[in-house]
Amino acid sequence: MSMSNKRKRKDFVLQAITYAASLIGVFILSLIIIFIFKNGVGLINWDLVTNDYHAQYYNGGINEIEIFSKTVKPSELSESDFYSNKWGLALTDDINREGRAIVVVSYLANDSPLHDMYDKNDLENNTFALEIGNIVSSIKFENKESALSVYGAEKMINALENETEFREIVFSSLGGGIRGSLITTLYTIFFTLIFALPTGVCSALYLTEFAKNNQFTRIIRGMIDMLTGVPSIIFGLMGLAVFVPLTIRYTPASGANILSGSLTLAVILLPIIIRSTEESLKIVPDEYRFASLALGANKTQTTFRVVLPSALPGILTATLLAIGRVIGESAALIFAIGTAVKDEISIFGKSTTLAVHIWSLMTDEPANIELASTISIIILIIVLVLNLLVKLLSKAYLRNA
Amino acid sequence: MSSKNEWLTSLKQPLNLKKKKGLIDFVIQLIFLILTIISASFIVIIIVFIGKEGIKPFITDNGGIGNVDLIRFLTGNEWLKGTAFKSNLYSVGFAIINTLYISLLALLIAMPIGVLTALFIAKIASKKLSAIMRTIIELLAAVPSIVYGLFGSGLILVFVYNLAKIFGVQSQGGNSVLATILVLAMMILPTITALSEVAIRSVGKEIENGSLALGATKTQTNFKIVLTSAKSGIFSAAILGIGRALGEATAVSLVAGNAQSGPSLDFFKTTSTLTSIMLQGLKETVGLDYDIRFSVGLVLMAVILFSNLILNYAKKMVGNVDVK
Numbered sequence: 151m152s153m154s155n156k157r158k159r160k161d162f163v164l165q166a167i168t169y170a171a172s173l174i175g176v177f178i179l180s181l182i183i184i185f186i187f188k189n190g191v192g193l194i195n196w197d198l199v200t201n202d203y204h205a206q207y208y209n210g211g212i213n214e215i216e217i218f219s220k221t222v223k224p225s226e227l228s229e230s231d232f233y234s235n236k237w238g239l240a241l242t243d244d245i246n247r248e249g250r251a252i253v254v255v256s257y258l259a260n261d262s263p264l265h266d267m268y269d270k271n272d273l274e275n276n277t278f279a280l281e282i283g284n285i286v287s288s289i290k291f292e293n294k295e296s297a298l299s300v301y302g303a304e305k306m307i308n309a310l311e312n313e314t315e316f317r318e319i320v321f322s323s324l325g326g327g328i329r330g331s332l333i334t335t336l337y338t339i340f341f342t343l344i345f346a347l348p349t350g351v352c353s354a355l356y357l358t359e360f361a362k363n364n365q366f367t368r369i370i371r372g373m374i375d376m377l378t379g380v381p382s383i384i385f386g387l388m389g390l391a392v393f394v395p396l397t398i399r400y401t402p403a404s405g406a407n408i409l410s411g412s413l414t415l416a417v418i419l420l421p422i423i424i425r426s427t428e429e430s431l432k433i434v435p436d437e438y439r440f441a442s443l444a445l446g447a448n449k450t451q452t453t454f455r456v457v458l459p460s461a462l463p464g465i466l467t468a469t470l471l472a473i474g475r476v477i478g479e480s481a482a483l484i485f486a487i488g489t490a491v492k493d494e495i496s497i498f499g500k501s502t503t504l505a506v507h508i509w510s511l512m513t514d515e516p517a518n519i520e521l522a523s524t525i526s527i528i529i530l531i532i533v534l535v536l537n538l539l540v541k542l543l544s545k546a547y548l549r550n551a
Numbered sequence: 552m553s554s555k556n557e558w559l560t561s562l563k564q565p566l567n568l569k570k571k572k573g574l575i576d577f578v579i580q581l582i583f584l585i586l587t588i589i590s591a592s593f594i595v596i597i598i599v600f601i602g603k604e605g606i607k608p609f610i611t612d613n614g615g616i617g618n619v620d621l622i623r624f625l626t627g628n629e630w631l632k633g634t635a636f637k638s639n640l641y642s643v644g645f646a647i648i649n650t651l652y653i654s655l656l657a658l659l660i661a662m663p664i665g666v667l668t669a670l671f672i673a674k675i676a677s678k679k680l681s682a683i684m685r686t687i688i689e690l691l692a693a694v695p696s697i698v699y700g701l702f703g704s705g706l707i708l709v710f711v712y713n714l715a716k717i718f719g720v721q722s723q724g725g726n727s728v729l730a731t732i733l734v735l736a737m738m739i740l741p742t743i744t745a746l747s748e749v750a751i752r753s754v755g756k757e758i759e760n761g762s763l764a765l766g767a768t769k770t771q772t773n774f775k776i777v778l779t780s781a782k783s784g785i786f787s788a789a790i791l792g793i794g795r796a797l798g799e800a801t802a803v804s805l806v807a808g809n810a811q812s813g814p815s816l817d818f819f820k821t822t823s824t825l826t827s828i829m830l831q832g833l834k835e836t837v838g839l840d841y842d843i844r845f846s847v848g849l850v851l852m853a854v855i856l857f858s859n860l861i862l863n864y865a866k867k868m869v870g871n872v873d874v875k
Contacts, residue, residue: 168670387601
């Protein structure tokens with residue numbers, strides 16, 4: 151009796167250990183999600199997605215002013231908005247996406263004389279305007295020292311309120327946005343799929359529908375399988391050695407670019423797409439093929455009209471997995487697409503996908519963990535949703551098959 | 552539309568039918584074959600092109616700097632003696648040791664956790680719980696390595712920094728061997744778990760029932776019989792896990808600290824692996840400093856290949872041992 155109790159206790163401990171081990175995985179995933187959300191959620195807003203990464207700086211000058219603003223401080227402004235009656239301008243202290251203190255325009259009255267400012271660097275610029283959300287870095291006066299943003303919004307607005315003219319206001323757009331990297335990511339997904347899907351699907355069709363079971367086929371299969379074991383940084387080197395020179399020669403590109411990056415990713419994805427398509431082709435019952443052939447269709451018609459449509463869920467799965475991989479890939483793209491964050495995106499130019507954008511932020515001095523976390527939230531949500539979709543899709547497919 | 556036309560023409564020329572069908576099939580098959588050969592050829596392209604660039608530093612004089620000494624490159628313990636672009640004294644010997652050391656220790660941490668989790672999912676948990684756990688492991692596997700890197704440099708580094716303080720060691724902001732091991736262990740955990748689960752599941756029911764019939768408890772059977780029977784598959788999981796650890800780049804380079812010499816065996820010292828060295832100083836686009844990256848890539852490929860061969864040999868040895 152005591153023996154069996156001992157056994158029971160031992161069994162309980164062993165079982166408890168497996169529970170504990172599983173909890174570690176749960177713990178890691180929760181920790182990652184909590185960490186990223188805690189650091190990154192503060193910066194999430196629509197502007198982040200639409201803003202440029204590099205701030206645009208402007209120097210606004212003004213002519214002699216006859217009529218000043220008559221607007222009193224609007225009630226919707228708070229204590230922390232410092233307002234100048236004369237100029238109809240409210241400034242407030244804030245922190246930018248790099249974590250530095252800044253002074254932001256929080257209100258501009260309709261009758262503010264600041265609407266008459268002109269661009270000192272480009273007199274022809276008609277779209278020039280100080281807008282709510284702009285960052286004011288300094289106000290320079292003719293006969294007294296400049297008001298700088300480092301001393302805060304209150305000092306700045308007081309300095310302005312005491313004057314009837316100024317030499318220039320230096321201000322900038324917010325910057326730190328991810329519009330460029332987002333566009334690059336979309337381009338990269340698009341081109342990668344264009345290169346990888348037809349090649350991968352046709353290869354899978356060849357291997358399952360046409361290839362004879364001989365030495366040649368086995369070698370081909372082995373070579374494709376070998377690709378799965380290659381680390382992505384090695385694919386990056388290949389992109390650098392093969393696709394970058396290739397795109398430089400045949401396109402206007404002068405260095406690593408979106409096309410070379412997409413081609414590199416396409417190679418990484420080939421084995422995944424081939425494998426996934428093959429799996430779904432194998433499920434298509436041979437009776438379908440025989441029936442089609444018996445009805446007089448040739449092999450090509452059978453393949454395209456009968457086999458391929460039945461394999462569509464598998465191809466869709468492969469596509470979703472591929473998109474997830476493109477969004478998450480960093481090591482290969484650091485070489486094959488470059489690490490320079492850009493706002494003007496050309497498929498022949500350097501730029502970064504969101505994942506490489508994180509890499510750039512993390513290797514900057516100092517690292518910008520907040521913005522990197524915000525981008526990670528976006529990437530993580532997309533990748534996790536894609537994976538769950540794949541799971542649901544294959545479940546639904548298996549139920550139907 | 553075209554099929555209708557085809558069909559009409561074939562009606563008009565019934566005798567040609569067979570030939571034409573054959574021709575289309577032949578052309579399509581040829582196109583498919585060419586695309587398949589292209590897909591398969593990339594492994595050759597990778598080896599040839601990285602090989603070509605990677606061998607250059609050893610056989611040319613690199614624009615007057617002189618060729619890199621292969622033996623020194625493979626055995627030395629300092630990445631670069633002298634100034635970049637002016638010196639040919641490159642070495643990665645220490646990084647090879649670092650890479651193997653870190654990957655092995657990461658595997659040592661991830662292996663027990665992964666295998667036990669796999670056992671939990673496959674045998675112990677209820678159906679619902681095991682489905683949830685499997686999804687969690689799949690999500691962990693889907694987290695991109697750059698996110699692991701960010702997590703590592705934001706949280707693991709702080710943890711290691713404070714841990715080092717407790718031990719009275721001043722670590723470089725937490726960038727260290729230990730941080731790298733921890734991040735890598737997290738990254739290979741889902742790979743090992745998923746593959747071990749498959750291995751555990753494929754253990755024959757009769758073996759299990761035999762054990763139960765002999766009076767062993769369910770838990771005893773799981774630990775003594777199922778795990779030993781699945782060991783070959785679990786070993787394969789380890790091989791894939793270490794392959795991933797050896798080749799992982801971005802996450803590692805964000806927590807390793809990019810030591811310029813080594814090897815670093817001390818847990819709180821900064822380190823650098825073959826991959827983190829490749830990601831250093833990316834601004835150069837010409838000359839030896841650029842080409843040498845490909846040489847490091849070649850070394851990495853060789854390291855992965857050799858460790859795979861050794862582990863596969865070991866797997867065979869393990870597989871041949873009888874279950875006692």
